[in-house]
Amino acid sequence: MRDFDFSVLIEWMPALLEGLGITVLYTIGGLALGMVIGLTVAVMALTRFSLLRIAARVYVDAIRGTPLLLQLFILYYAAPSVGFKLSAPAAGILGLGINAGAYLAEIFRAGIEAVPRPHVHAARSLGLSYRQTLMRVELPQAVALVLPPMAGEIINLVKSTSLLSTIAIGDLLRSGQIAVSVTFAPLEIYLMVGLLYLAVNLALSALVRRLEARTGGRARREAQRLMAEVGI
Amino acid sequence: MAMISVRGLKKHFGTLRILNGVDLEVERSQVVAIIGPSGSGKSTVLRCLSFLEAPTAGEIYVDGRRMGYRDNGRRLPDAVLNRQRAEIGMVFQSYNLWPHRTALENIIEAPILVRRTPRDQAIAEARSLLDRVGLLAKQDAYPSTLSGGQQQRVAIARSLAMQPKVILLDEVTSALDPETVHEVLDVIKDLAQEGMTLVLVTHEMAFAREVADRIVFMDEGVVLEDAPPEAFFGAPQHERARAFLAKIL
Numbered sequence: 001m002r003d004f005d006f007s008v009l010i011e012w013m014p015a016l017l018e019g020l021g022i023t024v025l026y027t028i029g030g031l032a033l034g035m036v037i038g039l040t041v042a043v044m045a046l047t048r049f050s051l052l053r054i055a056a057r058v059y060v061d062a063i064r065g066t067p068l069l070l071q072l073f074i075l076y077y078a079a080p081s082v083g084f085k086l087s088a089p090a091a092g093i094l095g096l097g098i099n100a101g102a103y104l105a106e107i108f109r110a111g112i113e114a115v116p117r118p119h120v121h122a123a124r125s126l127g128l129s130y131r132q133t134l135m136r137v138e139l140p141q142a143v144a145l146v147l148p149p150m151a152g153e154i155i156n157l158v159k160s161t162s163l164l165s166t167i168a169i170g171d172l173l174r175s176g177q178i179a180v181s182v183t184f185a186p187l188e189i190y191l192m193v194g195l196l197y198l199a200v201n202l203a204l205s206a207l208v209r210r211l212e213a214r215t216g217g218r219a220r221r222e223a224q225r226l227m228a229e230v231g232i
Numbered sequence: 233m234a235m236i237s238v239r240g241l242k243k244h245f246g247t248l249r250i251l252n253g254v255d256l257e258v259e260r261s262q263v264v265a266i267i268g269p270s271g272s273g274k275s276t277v278l279r280c281l282s283f284l285e286a287p288t289a290g291e292i293y294v295d296g297r298r299m300g301y302r303d304n305g306r307r308l309p310d311a312v313l314n315r316q317r318a319e320i321g322m323v324f325q326s327y328n329l330w331p332h333r334t335a336l337e338n339i340i341e342a343p344i345l346v347r348r349t350p351r352d353q354a355i356a357e358a359r360s361l362l363d364r365v366g367l368l369a370k371q372d373a374y375p376s377t378l379s380g381g382q383q384q385r386v387a388i389a390r391s392l393a394m395q396p397k398v399i400l401l402d403e404v405t406s407a408l409d410p411e412t413v414h415e416v417l418d419v420i421k422d423l424a425q426e427g428m429t430l431v432l433v434t435h436e437m438a439f440a441r442e443v444a445d446r447i448v449f450m451d452e453g454v455v456l457e458d459a460p461p462e463a464f465f466g467a468p469q470h471e472r473a474r475a476f477l478a479k480i481l
Binding site for chain 2 (some may be wrong): 064118121128129130132136137140141
């Protein structure tokens with residue numbers, strides 16, 4: 001047993017914060033890619049073309065059914081064997097994006113499906129095309145509905161970036177590991193690493209709650225009213 | 233030439249036969265009320281007219297043009313079909329206003345997107361439509377803050393904004409509180425008097441009798457009786473029409 005050593009933290013804080021910055025950057029990159037993939041796959045899953053629907057299903061099942069760590073290993077260590085060489089940052093962003101995309105696709109699909117069909121019928125009867133209906137009627141309403149589950153997925157993504165430490169990316173956890181290997185103070189360092197992850201995620205939650213209060217409340221109340229009307 | 237002409241319309245969902253050969257003609261500026269027991273296929277006729285449902289068989293002509301198909305029987309491209317839909321207004325039982333848009337935004341959306349009406353002009357037209365249904369003061373209100381009757385009047389204004397040739401009204405007062413039903417019926421009565429061609433599915437017999445030129449009685453997916461209101465309500469010919477009227481009047 002020894003005392004909690006604050007001096008270690010003061011000395012290593014800049015390195016940990018740098019790692020935190022890397023973690024945030026990869027989260028943003030992975031999220032951006034994941035949103036694009038997720039939205040594309042969600043729309044594929046909802047089309048009338050069965051081939052696209054099957055492709056979407058296979059993608060979502062394959063990605064959700066295997067560990068992210070394995071997906072990163074395949075991208076970074078295995079892909080070069082077939083002539084597909086990626087730098088660590090590229091493999092990291094791609095891996096996070098592909099992985100988050102599968103989860104986000106399911107969230108987006110559920111959100112779009114939750115938009116009451118009568119709203120879609122009203123749009124089509126006014127002459128709006130499939131695409132106009134999707135962009136102007138379904139997606140804006142779905143955004144409000146998917147905010148809470150999406151927040152959960154973003155928080156998962158922040159934590160998932162810790163796996164990047166295994167493919168030589170200096171994220172927050174990796175910075176912590178380096179600090180521990182030099183200082184032999186795992187208690188102080190890892191507690192601080194945990195607090196930093198927590199701080200990011202709590203800030204994220206607070207942000208989403210504010211967004212929800214702004215956009216979500218109205219659409220959700222309306223959806224609940226409609227569901228109550230038909231007795232769900 | 234009839235504004236709407238339906239010949240041998242059938243609609244099956246799998247083994248479920250909803251429409252079993254409906255024939256219907258509606259002249260320009262005519263008001264036709266379709267009545268009948270629930271499950272008789274009334275609403276499905278309207279949904280086929282606006283091509284929200286593709287008919288299983290039969291032909292639908294609106295203002296002389298075949299809905300959904302070319303004359304040679306080939307399916308129309310989606311873009312053309314969308315334009316056809318825009319000419320047929322539809323008002324629903326559950327209003328179906330978009331909750332993320334204000335009353336005014338609900339009305340200008342389709343003119344801007346489908347007809348490419350300049351935004352300023354669309355707004356001016358929407359305001360005059362809102363004024364016509366007595367809701368100009370509510371132009372910036374979101375649907376959830378409006379009463380059922382108000383929402384339905386906005387929905388009617390929304391369909392009018394496309395200057396449709398026909399308006400289909402699908403049980404538009406069924407979800408309303410009794411005290412607001414008349415607001416909506418008054419608007420429909422005005423439309424009828426201005427010469428709009430209307431096809432309405434309704435349970436409001438007194439209203440159908442007052443406003444309709446013809447009553448079409450449907451049961452089990454076919455039209456059993458088609459007569460002027462006085463004749464239909466005074467002396468229904470078909471036995472099932474008599475039984476239906478005895479039950480509800």
